[in-house]
Amino acid sequence: MDDNTINAHAPAGLTRRAATRTLAGLLAGGLAACHGGSKGTTVNLASIAYPYQGKQIFNSLTGIIQRDGWLKSELEKRGASLAFTPVPTAVGAPLINEGFSGKRIDFASYGDFPAIIAVAGGVPLKLVAPLGQGQDVYLLVGKNVAAKSITDLKGKRIALHRGRPWELPFAKLLDSHGLSFSDFTIVNINPSATPAALASGAVDATVLLADALLEEQKGIGRIIWSTRQAPSDWKMRAELFARGGFVDEHPDLTQLVVSAYVRAAAWSAQDANREQVIKDAARGLTPENIVRKEYAEATYPWRERFSPFFRPDVRSHYASVAEYAVARGLVRRKVDAAALLDDRFVTKALQDQHLQGFWSSGAVA
Amino acid sequence: MSVPRALPWQARLMLGLVPPALLLAWWQSQAQAGGARAAVFASLATIGVAAREQIASGALLGDATATLTRALTGFGIGGTLGFAAGVLLALSRWAERLLGPLLQAFRQVPMIGWLPLFALWFGTGDGSQVTVIAVSAFFPALLNTHAGIVQVERRFLDVGRIYRLRAVQRFRLILLPGALPLVLTGLTQALSFAWIAAIGTEILLGSGGGLGVTLQTAQTEQRLDAMLVTIAVTAALGFALNQIIRHLRARLLHWQPVGA
C-alpha cells in the first residue's frame, strides 16, 4: 500500500531488500488502514464492555459518548467515521494492547498497568485524558478462610488475573508487609471464573474491583483489605489513552475525542444527572445497590469523580506505576511517565467548553 | 463366543433413553438438595426457562447461524486446500520432501496456541477465527487425501498405462475413485475439527456473536442454565453436521461392497 503503512522503525539500508519489502508491504497493507488525511479515517474507540440483556455495553463515559452522538456528528463533518470496540471483561486489556499494537484501535479507556505494559513492550501510547479519581481494589477471602490480613494468607492460593490494573495495588500491599508473589500460589484466572473458584474453595482469596462487594454481599467471601485503608495513590486508575501514531497524524481528531470525553464528564458531574449515571453504571455485572454503596463511601465531592484534570497526583501516580513495574520485574523497560502524559487536548477542551474552574486542579482525595 | 445379533429397534430406542433419563433425575435431585449444591446445579425448570428465553429472543438462532457460518467457511477453505495439498504431496516427491516435514511440525502445535498470535496480527474479527478454523480442517484433509492416493494399488495404474490413458485421465478415472473413501474420511474429520475449532475460537476470543461467545458470556454472568442450553445446542448441531456428512459419504461410496 502506501508508505505510511511501513512504519518509521525500519532500519536504514532497507532499500536493498526490495523483494522482502514488497512482500511485507502487501501483508501490511492488508493490516493497516490508509492514513491519508482525515477523509475516510475511522476512529476506533475501545473500552471494557459488560454483558447486559444479551449485548455487550459500555456503562461509563464511553457509553455516554455512544449515546450522545455528538462525537459521531463532529467526526462526520470532517469526513471521518466512528467505530466502537467493546472488549469483554473476561479477556480484558490484553485485547486492547493487541489492538493498539496492530493499529486497529485508536483510543481506549482502560487501566494504568496494562497501558504501562504496552508502552514498555514498545507500543507508543499517550495518556490524553485522565478520568476521575481511580477505583478501589479489594482483597476478598473465602468465607471459610480464617485470615484477617495478608500475612495470614501466606502460602495460600490467591486468584489474581495478571496484567490487570488491580495487580499493582496488590503488589504494593505485599511490599508493605515484606512479602512477595512467591510467598503465595498465584492463580491466574479471569474475574468471571473467580467467584466459583472462591466458593468451591479452589482458591483461598482473590483480588478484585467493586465486584468484590457483590461477592461479599452474596456471602461467598469477606473483604479483609481495600485500597481505602491505603494511601490514596494506591488506587488503580483508568483513563483515556490514545495510540501515539494516531495522535501525531490526526491531532484534530484527537482533540475531538478528548473534547467528547470532557463533555461526557461534565454531564456526569452534574448532580442533576447523578441518578442516571448510577443507573448506567448498574447495567452489567454490578447491581445498583453495590454501585450506590461504592459511590456513597467516596471521600470527595460527586463532580470530582469525573475530573479530567492532569492533577499532580495523576502525574505522580504514573511515575510510581512506571517505577514500580520495572522494579518488580513485571515489565522489562522503564517507561518515561512524563512523556506518556499529554495535556494539550484536555487544556483546550476545558477552554472551549468554559470549564476551567469546574474541577479542582489539586488533589482532592 | 460370537458377535451378538442386533436388537429390534424398539428395544434399542427404549434402552437408549434410560441413561439420559437417569442422568436428568440425578441432576434434578442435586439441584433440589439445596445448600452449596444448588449454587452449582441449576434445576431443570430453570434450564427450561433459559432455553425458552434464548429461543424466543432469537439469540439462539443468531448464535447458531454465526457459528455455523464460520465453521462451514473455514471447513470449505481448509478442506479444499488440504485436499489440494494432499494431492500435490502424493504426486510429487519434491513437494513431499520440501513441505512434508514442515507440515508435520505445524500440525503438532495446538491450534489454540496460534490464537493469541493471530489475534495480535490480524485482530479478533472473523478473519482470524476463520483462519484458525481453516487450519484445523486443513490437516485431516491433507493427511487422508495423501494416504488415499498413495494406497491406490499400482496394478490399477498399470492397467491405465496399458490402455494408454493420459495422466489427467488416470487421475480422474483411477486415482480419484480409488482414493475417495479415505478422502471422504478426511473430510468428515475435517468438518468435525472445524466445528470444534469454531467453538474454541469463540470461547477464547469472545466477540462477535456465536455459540461459544454466548457460552463465555454466560460464564461471566455465572449462569449455568444458559451455559447448559448452549452446550446442548452445540452438541445437537455437531451431531447433525456429522450425520449429514456421513450420509453423503455413504451415498458417494454406494458402489463399494459393504464392509470395505
Add this chain to the structure above:
Amino acid sequence: MTGTAIPLRVGWRGRPATLLASLVPFALLLAAWQAMALSGAFPAQVMVPPATVAATLLRLASDGELARHVGDSLSRLLLGYAAGALAGLAFGATLALSRWVEAAFAPLFHTLWQVPVIAFVPVLILFLGIDEGFKITVVAVAAFFPIALAAFDAIRGVPAGFFEVARVYRTRLPDLIRRILIPATVPAVLVGLRIGIIRAWVVLVAAELLAADSGIGQMMEMGRQMFQIDVVLAGVLVSGVIGFALDRAARAVEARATRWQRA
C-alpha cells in the same frame, strides 16, 4: 472414523543427504520469518524476530521456569491420559461386546462426543474448581472419546470368520483372546491411543490457557497478558515440539507392535 492415515514420510532412513533435505524447509521458514521481522512491516513487539524468541527460550530454560511449566503440564497429561485411556478401553470394549449396553449408552456417548471438550471447561470449572483435579479430568475426558471409539471399532471389526476358525480348531478361551482377538484389535486400538494422546495434549494446553497456575498454556497466557509476545511464541514452539515428540513416540510404539503385520 479413527483416521487410519498413513503418515507422511519424514524419516531420513539414515542417509545424510535426505536428512539435510528434510531440514531445508525449516531453514527457509526461519529465514522468511527473520526477513519479515527485519523488514519493519510489523512492529517489533508483534513480529518478534527468531533471535529474540531463541533468547527468551534460553532464558526460560536456564532459570528453571520452562522446566517447571513443562513438568507440570506433562504430569497432568500423563495422569489424565492414563485415566481416560483405561476408562475408554473398558467402555469401548463393553459397548462392543454387549448389544444391550450399546443400545443404552451409544446415543448418549455420540451426543457428548459432538461437544468440543473446550465447551465443557466453563462448566467443569464450576463443578471442580481450578486445581489439578479439574485439569486432569479435562485431559481424561479428551482422551476418553477417541480411545473408546477405537476400542469399539476394533472389536466390532474382528471378522466373524476368525471366530469360526477358532471353533473349528476348538480353541480354548485364553488362547482365543491371546492369539486371535488381541492381535486382531491391537492395530486399531493403538491408532486410537495415539489420537487420544494428541487430543489430550491440545485440550490440556487450551484448559491451561483458561485457568491454571502453571503449565505451558499458562505460560503463554501470562505472556499474552504481559504483552511479552516472545514468551507466547516460545510457548507455541515448546508445545509444538512436545506434541511432535508425543506423536513420534506413539507411532514408534505402533510400528513395533504391528511389525508382524508387515512381515
